Amino acid sequence: MEINEIIKSRYSCRTFIQTSLKPADKKNLDSFIIENSKGLGDEAINFRIIEKDVSDKQMKLNYGMIQGHNTYVLGTSKSSADSRVNYGYLLEKVVLKATEMGLVTCWIGYFDKSFFNEISIEDGFEIPGIIIAGYSEEKQPYLDKFVRFAINASKRTRWDKLFFDYKSKTPLNPTQTGKYSESLEMVRLAPSSGNTQPWRVFFDETENEFHFFKKPISKRYESRGLHDIDMGIALSHFELMSLQNDLSGKWLKHANGIVRTMDDLQYIRTWKCG
Incomplete structure (x- = not known):
């Protein structure tokens, strides 16, 4: 499977x-x-x-x-x-x-x-x-x-609200990321606290990197650290799908100032392609 x-x-x-x-x-x-x-x-x-x-x-x-x-x-x-x-x-x-x-x-x-x-x-x-x-x-x-219906468990946020171009900050579409579009789709389908999907991903085509940011959605979940767990789940999905598609890469944690800040987002990790 x-x-x-x-x-x-x-x-x-x-x-x-x-x-x-x-x-x-x-x-x-x-x-x-x-x-x-x-x-x-x-x-x-x-x-x-x-x-x-x-x-x-x-x-x-x-x-x-x-x-x-x-x-x-x-x-x-x-x-x-x-x-x-x-x-x-x-x-x-x-x-x-x-x-x-x-x-x-x-x-x-x-x-x-x-x-x-x-x-x-x-x-x-x-x-x-x-x-x-x-x-x-x-x-x-x-x-x-009943519970799945009550929390909208099957509903997922659209691509244009989750994935962006790093330089222009405009939404990505699957054609811009090649085989990595499947990796991003598996991120989109990942479970999260209250189905809040706190991840935002920016693709830097020049450096061939995907930067993962956390967008705190719920103060309650954020205060308990649950959005951090959500981010880990997203990273896992991205990596596993990438490896299945023979897309080599590694996780990095860039030093402060290397990845520019994004409004109310918190930088988590970077996937370096290749």
Whole structure:
């Protein structure tokens, strides 16, 4: 299954079957997590699969309506924007691997951290977010359909509101970016907190670089660092689609002043083509 198909088939499940992961699925997912723990700037983030017995008091979620959850993937990051971006970048790869395996998932940004006493949180670190993983009924339950409708989960912002030419600041269209148009489309389809899509991408044709900026949409999400996670998810989608299309490149974090500021946008990362 190709990455664009995986991204398009992924959805946020809110009604899970109350059961643990099959041993083979847990082993495969855990192996993937271990092999993919190093992220941007070589920062390592160690994620764990945590399963709770149905007899345990079920975690209270402050976001959405989730039923039947008992398997979670989470870790800790530094309490900084860059580290939270990395957290989202790495954990979204786990989400897509789980999707490829036939599991369903849901990103959660509001949760009871005390529920995860297995995780030791050092000073200066945090659990930015978690994913729930598991199985669902073949037919999408009414609750899932209702919540997706309520938050407009399937709606995505148009190209001309997300992607721009770096010099002119005018909107890009897919014909201007060649094969990278697919990479940008996978960014457009990425999940985000409340479906706010806080990413804005500028293509510098002269330097052959894509500059990723964050546009804080929700004060509530921004204050909790959720927009940083959103940005990491977007970077992950862009990279995976680019690599599938044999488009080599690498992530850079330019020093202050190299990438010019853009109004109310915050510079995050740059993809250097080739």
